[in-house]
Amino acid sequence: MVNAQCLPVYALALLPRNLRLAEALRTMPSATTLSADFEQLALPLFASLYNHAFWLTRNQAEAEDLVQETFTKALRAFDTFESGTNFKAWIFRILRNTFLTTRAGIGASRTVFLEDHPDTFDTATVGATPEDILIRLDNQAALHTALEQLQPQLREALLLCDVEGIKYKDIALILDVPIGTVMSRISRARRTLRQILLPQFGESL
Amino acid sequence: MNQAPQTNQSTAHLDPDKLSAFIDGELPPAEQQGIEQHLTTCHACTLRVLSATRLKGAIARAGQRFAPPPEALARLTAQLRSQTQAKPQLQVEAKRTARIYSMPSLRPAVWTALAATILLTVSLLGWRQLHQTNTLAAELLDQHLATLSTGAIPQVISTDRHTVKPWFQGRLPFSFNLPDTTALPPDTVLKGADLTYLNGQPAALLFFTIHKHEVSVFLTQRAARPTLTTLPSIRAGFTLQTATTPDLRIIAVSDVNPADLDLLVASLVHAQSPA
Numbered sequence: 001m002v003n004a005q006c007l008p009v010y011a012l013a014l015l016p017r018n019l020r021l022a023e024a025l026r027t028m029p030s031a032t033t034l035s036a037d038f039e040q041l042a043l044p045l046f047a048s049l050y051n052h053a054f055w056l057t058r059n060q061a062e063a064e065d066l067v068q069e070t071f072t073k074a075l076r077a078f079d080t081f082e083s084g085t086n087f088k089a090w091i092f093r094i095l096r097n098t099f100l101t102t103r104a105g106i107g108a109s110r111t112v113f114l115e116d117h118p119d120t121f122d123t124a125t126v127g128a129t130p131e132d133i134l135i136r137l138d139n140q141a142a143l144h145t146a147l148e149q150l151q152p153q154l155r156e157a158l159l160l161c162d163v164e165g166i167k168y169k170d171i172a173l174i175l176d177v178p179i180g181t182v183m184s185r186i187s188r189a190r191r192t193l194r195q196i197l198l199p200q201f202g203e204s205l
Numbered sequence: 206m207n208q209a210p211q212t213n214q215s216t217a218h219l220d221p222d223k224l225s226a227f228i229d230g231e232l233p234p235a236e237q238q239g240i241e242q243h244l245t246t247c248h249a250c251t252l253r254v255l256s257a258t259r260l261k262g263a264i265a266r267a268g269q270r271f272a273p274p275p276e277a278l279a280r281l282t283a284q285l286r287s288q289t290q291a292k293p294q295l296q297v298e299a300k301r302t303a304r305i306y307s308m309p310s311l312r313p314a315v316w317t318a319l320a321a322t323i324l325l326t327v328s329l330l331g332w333r334q335l336h337q338t339n340t341l342a343a344e345l346l347d348q349h350l351a352t353l354s355t356g357a358i359p360q361v362i363s364t365d366r367h368t369v370k371p372w373f374q375g376r377l378p379f380s381f382n383l384p385d386t387t388a389l390p391p392d393t394v395l396k397g398a399d400l401t402y403l404n405g406q407p408a409a410l411l412f413f414t415i416h417k418h419e420v421s422v423f424l425t426q427r428a429a430r431p432t433l434t435t436l437p438s439i440r441a442g443f444t445l446q447t448a449t450t451p452d453l454r455i456i457a458v459s460d461v462n463p464a465d466l467d468l469l470v471a472s473l474v475h476a477q478s479p480a
Contacts, residue, residue, distance in 0.1 A: 035289040039282075046278055054271035064277050071281060075288055143267040161229060162261050163268035168231045187225035190260060 038078045041087045042071060048088075048164060049095055055159055056099050056152075066102065070095040089170035092160065096174055146196040154189035161186050218243065219250045228257050283318035341404050342440050348401060349421040349443065349458040352412060359397035359412055369398045369411070376400050377407050379426045381453055384476040390468035392416050413469060418461035420469060427454045438463075446470045450477040 049070060053063035074094050081090055099105040147155060160171045161182075168186075172179040219227075219240065226232050227240050244251045352359075361372045366383035373380070383395070396412040403423050413420040427449055436445050436456065446457040446466045457470050 032289065035285070039285060043278075043282070046281065047273060050273040050277070051269055051271045055268070060271075060274070063271070064273065064280075067273075067277075068281055068284060071285060072288060075285060140267055143263055144270065147264070147267060158264060159268045162264040165265075168226075168229070183222055183226050183231070186229070187222040190225055190257065190264075191221055193260065193264070 034078055035075060038075050042074060042091060045088060045091060049091065052092065052159060052164070053095060053099070055155065056096075057102070057104055059104075062102070062104065066095065066099055069098050073098060086166075086170050088164070089166060089173055092164070092166070093174045093176075096156075142197060143193075146193050149196050150189055150192055154185050154192060157182055157185040158189035158193075218247055219253065224250075224253060224257055228254060228261055283321060287318045342436055342445060344403060345421075345423065345436075345445060345456060345458050346440055346443055348403070348410070348423075349419075352399075352410075352421055353419055359399040359410075361399070362397040364395050366395060369395065372398065373400070373409055377409055379452065381409065381424050382476040383411075384472045388472055388476065390415070390465065390472060393465075393469055393472075415459070415461045415465045415469060418459055418465075420457055420459040420461060420466065422469070422473065423456045423458075424473075425454045425456075427452055448474050450474055453477060 046067065049067050050063055053066040053070075054060065057063050057066060070091065074091050077094070081087065150158070157171060157175065160166045160174060161168070166174070168179050168182045171182045175182065177185075223232070223236075223240070227237065230237070232240070244254060361369055363369050364386075366385065370381075370383050377400070386395075389395070393413055393415045396414055398412065399410040401408050401410045401423070403425055406425055409424040411422040411424065413422060436447050438445055443458055443460050444463045444466050446463070448455045448470045455470055455473050457466050457473075459466050
């Protein structure tokens with residue numbers, strides 16, 4: 001086998017492409033350093049990614065598989081990650097794209113979502129004071145149920161914003177939609193949640 | 206309280222998308238400031254902003270709902286390590302060569318990762334069992350010592366097994382038999398009983414005396430905690446004697462002679478077997 005390290009620079013051009021690329025990657029200081037860096041950035045996000053994966057798949061085994069596959073892909077592609085950019089957004093995007101290739105994800109992506117549907121929740125808080133809403137927020141079970149009833153596209157955007165604290169522009173990257181769509185999905189998600197929460201408690205509160 | 210004017214006014218003042226973006230801090234600074242100024246004069250909009258902020262906080266808590274299984278992180282780390290170790294090999298070799306040689310080169314890494322995971326799991330299980338066993342022993346001793354204090358009065362004070370046994374009906378999810386007075390070892394007397402919780406499950410606590418020594422006997426369902434099989438036989442000078450029947454787990458705690466405690470436990474075991 002040719003030892004590329006012993007050859008002059010111009011001779012590298014004569015080597016087979018695969019070998020040249022492989023050698024270049026090998027001699028970079030990155031092979032193990034990169035994976036250590038990757039683990040340092042990615043492992044603290046494990047619980048968040050799992051939680052989000054569970055919301056997407058609604059299944060424990062599938063959520064774990066999805067996160068494992070996400071980590072595998074992310075590690076493989078880590079040398080393409082631009083340092084200084086948002087790693088969390090980057091890996092959540094991989095998670096989502098991986099989800100979309102699963103059976104459940106394909107099903108979800110086929111669901112038609114009417115972004116520009118006329119707003120039917122315009123006066124969502126009619127009949128209830130904001131204080132009523134505050135009282136209801138103490139009821140975690142009701143909130144869980146309401147979140148489950150939310151359309152997946154709305155829930156996804158809302159969870160990325162409220163649970164993960166990701167900015168709109170990064171959510172737009174993750175979901176691959178314009179930032180205006182992110183804004184309207186989050187707003188619509190909140191209004192829908194209110195609508196779901198209101199009738200459960202009647203108007204007596 | 207009439208809500209309509211308030212709602213109409215607030216809707217006109219702050220549209221829902223703007224309100225939502227405002228609480229997320231996603232509006233341009235000028236727009237953000239404009240809204241802040243509006244809020245100083247508009248009570249209705251302020252209430253809506255407050256309500257929306259609280260909703261956001263509640264969603265953040267409710268949305269963080271699914272925790273990964275404890276062993277999932279170990280599985281993931283093992284997978285990443287094996288991937289990292291396999292990566293340079295795959296990069297150096299050409300595709301076809303890699304297909305031939307990567308399997309043997311992957312194997313040690315995979316086996317190492319697997320061995321590490323198994324070792325971790327086994328040691329964790331061992332630690333957990335030891336930890337649970339020690340906790341259980343401490344719990345048993347604590348409860349026994351509590352019964353020795355003068356202020357502790359059992360719920361049932363009776364030497365009659367026909368009074369003690371029925372008292373547990375409806376209080377425990379299982380039943381048990383008590384030996385007849387004549388079937389008890391010499392100078393062993395049933396004093397009373399109580400309902401207690403041991404290791405998180407309901408238990409019958411029976412009080413006996415053997416030659417003036419106090420004895421606490423705990424009866425629990427056996428199936429509920431199958432991993433707990435070994436307890437230390439002596440803890441802090443007290444003897445812990447364990448026995449099992451197909452349905453029950455019997456643990457006796459006392460400072461009496463271990464041989465006498467054995468006899469009591471044996472008589473209890475014997476009482477469980479069908480006549």
